[in-house]
Amino acid sequence: MGGKILSQTDKYEAARNRMVTGQIMDRGVSNAATLRAMRKVPRHLFVPKEYEKEAYDDYPLPIGYGQTISQPFIVAYMTEAVKPSIKKKALEIGTGSGYQAAVLAEIVDTVYTIEIVPELAKESAERLKKLGYKNVIGKYGDGYKGWPKYAPFDIIIVTAAAEKIPQPLIDQLAENGRLVIPVGAPSSVQELILLEKKNGKIERSRLTFVRFVPFKRL
Numbered sequence: 675m676g677g678k679i680l681s682q683t684d685k686y687e688a689a690r691n692r693m694v695t696g697q698i699m700d701r702g703v704s705n706a707a708t709l710r711a712m713r714k715v716p717r718h719l720f721v722p723k724e725y726e727k728e729a730y731d732d733y734p735l736p737i738g739y740g741q742t743i744s745q746p747f748i749v750a751y752m753t754e755a756v757k758p759s760i761k762k763k764a765l766e767i768g769t770g771s772g773y774q775a776a777v778l779a780e781i782v783d784t785v786y787t788i789e790i791v792p793e794l795a796k797e798s799a800e801r802l803k804k805l806g807y808k809n810v811i812g813k814y815g816d817g818y819k820g821w822p823k824y825a826p827f828d829i830i831i832v833t834a835a836a837e838k839i840p841q842p843l844i845d846q847l848a849e850n851g852r853l854v855i856p857v858g859a860p861s862s863v864q865e866l867i868l869l870e871k872k873n874g875k876i877e878r879s880r881l882t883f884v885r886f887v888p889f890k891r892l
């Protein structure tokens with residue numbers, strides 16, 4: 675059989691599959707939808723050209739403007755932690771490259787995503803459009819206030835480290851919703867926190883230690 679059989683076939687497919695097996699499954703991520711999304715999204719198209727060959731390596735990469743695309747394992751870990759499924763509505767704060775948004779968009783109904791660096795908001799919107807992600811709605815702005823127009827959200831993922839969890843995000847979490855956010859001082863190690871809303875009450879758990887770029891304010 676010659677030619678391209680699957681639209682997702684590309685020269686990095688083997689590297690992407692190795693990434694999923696060696697960096698993600700071997701460290702305990704097992705959610706089928708998450709693994710499928712990580713095998714599908716062409717991460718090399720979300721990094722600057724000069725880093726393309728490192729796109730599937732086990733570390734974060736610079737995306738310009740002092741920001742980074744998270745390490746693949748962390749993206750998979752956070753995706754699994756919010757229990758994504760087909761009917762859910764997600765909010766992401768910190769679009770960056772758009773990679774995490776694309777991974778979520780492979781699984782859930784709609785992803786709303788907010789980015790505070792205008793150039794990144796524009797670049798990621800163009801990238802996601804080009805790749806055919808019609809169910810990602812992005813905007814430029816300060817994600818601190820969430821996106822009341824589309825609330826409540828079943829899933830909220832914050833990909834920048836905050837000293838404190840923004841109250842508007844907690845308010846915009848749906849019943850049975852899940853929010854993950856790195857909490858802690860900037861330029862230090864933070865703790866990834868999971869909030870679940872059950873019968874209107876917030877349950878908080880500590881997941882793991884992470885290192886994220888700081889949550890900024892306009």
Ligand code: SAH
Nearest residue numbers: 768770771773774789790817833834889890
């Ligand atoms: N999820 C991204 C990772 C981006 S790094 C990806 O998959 O590539 C974190 C991003 O959060 C940066 O782009 C940063 O500019 C953005 N950010 C920081 N504070 C923010 C805020 N208050 N609102 C929206 N975006 C914010």
